[in-house]
Amino acid sequence: MTFKTITSGIALAAIALPGIASADEFSIWVRSDGSEFMPKLVEAFNAQGEHTAKLQIVPVNELVQKYAIAAAGGSAPDALSLDLIYTPAFAEAGQLKDLTEFAQSLPYFEHLSPAHLSVGSVDDRIYGLPFSADASILVWNKDLYREAGLDPEQGPTTWEELRSQAEAVGALGEETYGYYFSGNCGGCNIFTFTPLIWASGGDIFADNGQTATLDTPEVKEAIEFYRDMVMDGLVPGGAQTDTGSNFFAAFANGNIGISPSGSFSIGALNNQYPDLDFGVTFLPGKDGDWSSFAGGDNIVISAGTGDSKLPAIQDFIEFAYSVEGQTILADNGALPVRGDVAEEALSQLDERYLTAAKAMAGGRTPYTTVFNDLINSRNGPWITTLNRAFFAESEEEVQQAIEDGQAEMQSIIDAAP
Amino acid sequence: MPAQTDISDSILEVPPPRRRRRRDWTGLLYVAPALVLVAVFFLIPLGMSIWMSFHAWPLIGVPRWIGLDNYARLWGDTSFWSALVFTIQYTIAATVGLLGVAFVLALMVQGEGRAIAFYRTAYFLPVVTGFASASLLWAWLSNVDAGLFSPLAQDLGMTDGRVNILATFTPAFWSVTIMVIWKMAGFYMVIIMSGLQAIPTDYQEAARIDGASWGQRFRWITLPLIRRPFALALILAVAGSMLAFDQFYIILNGGPQNQTVTVVYRIFNESFVSFRLGYGAALSVVLLVILLVLSVVQLWLLRDKGDQS
Numbered sequence: 001m002t003f004k005t006i007t008s009g010i011a012l013a014a015i016a017l018p019g020i021a022s023a024d025e026f027s028i029w030v031r032s033d034g035s036e037f038m039p040k041l042v043e044a045f046n047a048q049g050e051h052t053a054k055l056q057i058v059p060v061n062e063l064v065q066k067y068a069i070a071a072a073g074g075s076a077p078d079a080l081s082l083d084l085i086y087t088p089a090f091a092e093a094g095q096l097k098d099l100t101e102f103a104q105s106l107p108y109f110e111h112l113s114p115a116h117l118s119v120g121s122v123d124d125r126i127y128g129l130p131f132s133a134d135a136s137i138l139v140w141n142k143d144l145y146r147e148a149g150l151d152p153e154q155g156p157t158t159w160e161e162l163r164s165q166a167e168a169v170g171a172l173g174e175e176t177y178g179y180y181f182s183g184n185c186g187g188c189n190i191f192t193f194t195p196l197i198w199a200s201g202g203d204i205f206a207d208n209g210q211t212a213t214l215d216t217p218e219v220k221e222a223i224e225f226y227r228d229m230v231m232d233g234l235v236p237g238g239a240q241t242d243t244g245s246n247f248f249a250a251f252a253n254g255n256i257g258i259s260p261s262g263s264f265s266i267g268a269l270n271n272q273y274p275d276l277d278f279g280v281t282f283l284p285g286k287d288g289d290w291s292s293f294a295g296g297d298n299i300v301i302s303a304g305t306g307d308s309k310l311p312a313i314q315d316f317i318e319f320a321y322s323v324e325g326q327t328i329l330a331d332n333g334a335l336p337v338r339g340d341v342a343e344e345a346l347s348q349l350d351e352r353y354l355t356a357a358k359a360m361a362g363g364r365t366p367y368t369t370v371f372n373d374l375i376n377s378r379n380g381p382w383i384t385t386l387n388r389a390f391f392a393e394s395e396e397e398v399q400q401a402i403e404d405g406q407a408e409m410q411s412i413i414d415a416a417p
Numbered sequence: 418m419p420a421q422t423d424i425s426d427s428i429l430e431v432p433p434p435r436r437r438r439r440r441d442w443t444g445l446l447y448v449a450p451a452l453v454l455v456a457v458f459f460l461i462p463l464g465m466s467i468w469m470s471f472h473a474w475p476l477i478g479v480p481r482w483i484g485l486d487n488y489a490r491l492w493g494d495t496s497f498w499s500a501l502v503f504t505i506q507y508t509i510a511a512t513v514g515l516l517g518v519a520f521v522l523a524l525m526v527q528g529e530g531r532a533i534a535f536y537r538t539a540y541f542l543p544v545v546t547g548f549a550s551a552s553l554l555w556a557w558l559s560n561v562d563a564g565l566f567s568p569l570a571q572d573l574g575m576t577d578g579r580v581n582i583l584a585t586f587t588p589a590f591w592s593v594t595i596m597v598i599w600k601m602a603g604f605y606m607v608i609i610m611s612g613l614q615a616i617p618t619d620y621q622e623a624a625r626i627d628g629a630s631w632g633q634r635f636r637w638i639t640l641p642l643i644r645r646p647f648a649l650a651l652i653l654a655v656a657g658s659m660l661a662f663d664q665f666y667i668i669l670n671g672g673p674q675n676q677t678v679t680v681v682y683r684i685f686n687e688s689f690v691s692f693r694l695g696y697g698a699a700l701s702v703v704l705l706v707i708l709l710v711l712s713v714v715q716l717w718l719l720r721d722k723g724d725q726s
Contacts, residue, residue, distance in 0.1 A: 065689050068476040093478035184672060238562040241583040243670045377690045378670045379678055388674055391584070 024051040024312040026078040026305075029067065031060040034081055034132060034297065036267065037332035044328055045319050051312035053079075064372070071095060071302065078305040079313045081131050081297040085371045087120045090300065091127035092369060097301040100126045102314055108321065111340040115294035115365045128298030129317060130337035132329055135360035136192045136293040138162075138284070139251060139265060140258045142277040144169045144176065148257070155258075155281035158288045159196075159225050162258060169257030170234045178234035180256040181226070183390050185244035186383035190366070190375045191293045192260030192283065193386065197222045198364060199285025204382075209368035212409035214385060215402050221286065223389045223398060230390055240391050243378060252276065262295070263356035267333030280352040282359055294363030296334065335360050370416045374409055381408035463705075466698045474695035476688075487699035497700060500683040501707075507594065507679065508658035514598045515654050516647075519605035526606070527613045537610075541603035548600070552667035555596045559583050559668065566592075583669060586676045593664050593677070601657070605650045612646030613639065648719035652712055659708055680704050 030038040035057050042055045056077065058066050064086060070076045082090065090096050103109055103126045113130040120128030142152040148168040156162035166178025182188040194204055202218020205211065213219070229235055236256075238246065251259040252273050260283060269276055282290030299317055301310070319325050326336040326345035335357050336342040346353050368374060375382045385405025389398045470487055474480040491497060526537040543551065561567045561581040570576045582588040616639065624634050662681040665671060671678040678686070684704070688697030 064692070065476065068692070071477065090477060093475065095477050184670065236562050237567075237579055237581045237584075238560060240581055241561070241672065373691050377686065378672075379675045379682075379686060379690075384675055387672070 024309075025054060026051070026309045026312050026316075027054045027056065028079040028081065028313075028316070029056050029058050029063070029077040030081040030297070031063045031083060032057055033060050033134075033264070034334070036264075037132065037329050037334045038081065040332055041320060041325060041328050044324065045316055048319070051315055053312075053316055071304070074304065076302040076304055078309050079299060079301050079316070082128065082300050084116050084119050084128065084130075084296055084298045084365065087128035087298045087300065088122060088367065089369045089371070091120075091122045095303050096127040097303055097305065098125050098127060099129060099301065102317075103129055106318070106321070108338055108340055111338050112321075113294070113296075113337040113339070113360070115360075115363055116296065116298055116337060119365050119367055120298045120300075128300045131297045131299040131317075131320065133263075133294065133296035133335035133337050133360050135263045135295065135335060135356050135363050136195055136283055137261060137263055137356050137359050138258060138281050139261045139269075140165070140279050140281070141169070141251070141254065141256060142279055143254070144172065144257050148172055152277075153279065155279050157281070157284050157290075159284060159286045162284060163225075163229065166229060166234045166257055167232075176255050176257070177236045178257045179229050180235060180246075180250045180259040181239055182242040182244050182247045182250075183230075183235075183239040184241050184378075184383060184387050185247060186375050186377065186380055186386075188244050188247045189383065189386055191262060191295060193222065193226070194366070195283040195291040195293055195364075196225070196285065199283065199289040199291035200287070201285070201289075205366055205368065209366065210413060212374075212406055212413060214409060215406040220398070220402060223386070223402070224395075225286075226390050227392060227398065240387070251278075263335050263353070263360070264333045266352050266356060267331075280355045282355070290359075290362075292359035292363035294360055294365045296337070368413070370412055373412050373416075381405045381412065384408075466701055469695050470699035470702050472695040474693070474698070476692035476694055480695065483695070487696050488703075490696065491699055491703060496678075497680070497683055500678050500680050503677065504659055504661065504679045507590070507661060507677075508655055510590075510594050511597050511658040511661075512651070512654045514594060515602055515605055515658075516609075516650060518598055518602040519609055519650065522602060522606040523609040523613055527610050537606075540606055543600045544603045546600065548663040549667060551596065551600045552664045555592070555664075556668045559592055584673055586673055589669055589673060590677060593668055596668070597658075597661075597664060601654075605654060608646050608650045608653075609643060612643035615646075616642045644719055644721065648715065651719065652715050655711060655715065656708055659704075659711070 028042070038055060038057065042053045046052050060083075063083070067076060067080065076095075087096075103112075106112075113133060116128070116130030116133070117126065120126055120130070138155060140155045145152040145165070148165075148171070150165055150168055156165050162179075168178075169176060170178035181192065197203065197218055200218050200222065202216055202222070203213055204219060206213050230239070236250070238250075242250070248261070248265055248268065250256055251261060251265075252269060254273075254276055266280060269278060283292060284290050299320070301313055305313070320329070321338050323341050323344055326338055326341050327348070330336055330345045330349060330353065335353070336345045338345075339361070342357055346357060366375075372380075374380055377383075382405070385401050388401035388405075392398045392401060469480075471482060471484055472480040473483050473486075522540050526533050526540065546554075557563070558565045559567075559582055561579050561583070566582060567576075567579045571579050580588075582592055620638050620642075621634055624638055629637070660681055661679050662685065665677045665679055665682055666685070669677045671682055680700070681704070684697050684700045687700060688694050
């Protein structure tokens with residue numbers, strides 16, 4: 001068989017099987033965190049019939065590697081729902097298409113999530129558009145609150161309240177604990193621990209990510225707040241070595257009073273643990289303010305994607321921004337990213353989502369091109385410092401851990417190209 | 418006898434030159450598939466790694482030639498050298514444990530019989546589980562809240578309250594090492610057992626008739642005669658332990674406080690967490706050289722004394 005017959009055979013097959021090689025088909029990847037909402041969104045989009053999106057779900061810890069290898073081999077997906085913190089690094093490496101014109105042509109452009117856009121833009125050009133949102137929040141177990149004689153409708157609003165409520169729940173029994181956090185997970189703690197610092201007036205970076213500020217009184221105070229709860233047995237022993245696998249499951253088991261979590265957990269808890277009666281509130285500051293990590297995904301288009309596919313991808317993005325699209329997202333655990341229709345998209349859902357949406361709107365996202373090295377790496381300075389300090393035996397050990405972490409973080413930032 | 422040797426030598430030394438050349442080509446043809454495999458899957462990737470190690474090669478972005486800068490940086494990279502020290506420490510613990518246990522097991526199962534066949538199979542079974550699944554199993558067993566070891570130790574009164582064995586270095590390190598011994602000892606058992614079975618029974622019987630004790634027979638007959646399979650087992654165990662990664666990544670994440678980051682783990686982090694492929698390649702090249710040196714040293718230490726002539 002010659003090459004020609006092979007190709008004509010393929011062409012024939014393509015004609016015979018409609019949909020397999022339609023001109024308006026594009027590929028899109030999403031990290032596994034999006035496996036609840038993304039398939040439903042893609043399904044609804046494809047059902048409209050005009051274009052076809054081909055979805056691939058990639059394990060969250062392998063997305064960047066897989067994308068980079070695919071891009072090097074010329075087989076990168078046309079579009080990608082990318083963890084928003086990676087957008088600066090990807091854009092600066094020249095991997096993404098400039099979406100500025102398209103973005104500004106959208107009539108509701110100014111209502112799109114500002115936190116997403118701030119990390120999605122480099123030098124005033126937009127490379128990533130808000131796609132899905134996940135805000136960090138605090139959840140509490142209402143049943144355990146009732147048992148402990150606390151007001152089940154009132155979550156903590158300061159550190160002191162959090163501490164005393166955790167104590168009350170922890171006193172219920174040997175297998176019941178007041179508080180849980182994943183003590184060896186960098187991603188979990190940037191998501192849920194830094195808001196405690198932010199809400200108390202501190203931060204871990206200054207100068208647009210160019211200076212690490214771990215060695216500051218606010219950070220140390222927040223660490224001591226956690227360490228005291230650990231020392232007093234309010235936190236289960238497994239927290240020390242939890243690299244994130246129990247981030248959601250620990251609270252879901254029903255023997256934890258309070259736990260920091262993400263808005264995704266509202267949908268997941270409702271779907272998977274319908275019997276668990278829980279409340280949602282903000283991550284509190286020391287004396288009553290609150291904050292949140294505005295996380296989620298930006299949608300980006302690979303630099304190598306052909307122009308012929310752009311209309312289909314833009315259609316998909318606009319579909320995601322429609323009331324229907326935003327409602328599909330909200331129903332499946334992702335917060336809406338379009339402010340002007342958020343309330344409409346959330347109207348069918350309970351008020352706990354509104355708390356999360358409010359947290360998102362007031363949330364922050366740290367900016368740095370070395371986020372993976374500093375924060376997400378299982379051996380990076382952020383989690384190494386926190387793990388050492390949270391479970392330290394003495395105050396000197398805490399100080400030492402913070403100083404070491406501060407120095408290592410700064411040296412990684414300085415060494416970044 | 419010497420005369421005969423001379424004759425055979427002279428016959429071998431003067432074959433017709435033409436035939437010899439053709440035979441050489443045929444030989445090359447026979448090994449060609451193997452050579453192609455070695456070239457495609459070993460030599461070319463090796464060459465590419467060395468080539469990459471001379472670049473600043475980001476995972477996303479454009480590579481840039483930087484000559485020997487990666488190697489210069491490596492020289493002062495304390496985290497790499499401390500990873501190497503830890504890997505050597507682990508290699509010693511794991512190799513001694515593996516070969517010791519394997520030796521005992523091999524002595525136990527070298528005979529014949531149905532029960533022995535059963536035990537042989539039982540000891541070998543863990544070898545066929547993957548390192549990742551064995552590690553996941555172990556991670557769960559070691560979990561302080563939902564696992565087995567900590568609650569068991571508490572119920573047996575061995576510890577006061579539940580102790581998180583993965584949270585401090587010593588128990589965490591030994592927990593992983595014991596897992597590796599449990600999983601891999603059966604493999605080395607088979608190698609050593611084959612060596613034991615290859616020792617002619619005449620030797621043992623002759624020594625027994627001469628009145629040698631079990632200890633004497635072991636020291637003067639068994640040990641010298643299994644030197645070759647033992648050398649093989651040693652080299653495999655050392656090379657395997659120097660390349661350890663999965664178990665420390667899955668069970669401990671390199672913790673507590675990054676004290677169990679092995680060299681391969683470090684290479685993985687450089688390449689796929691920090692996205693510096695060029696530097697990762699340089700680390701790999703250095704590790705390859707270290708492994709080569711180690712293997713040569715071991716072969717030299719365990720050489721047959723007769724080989725020297």
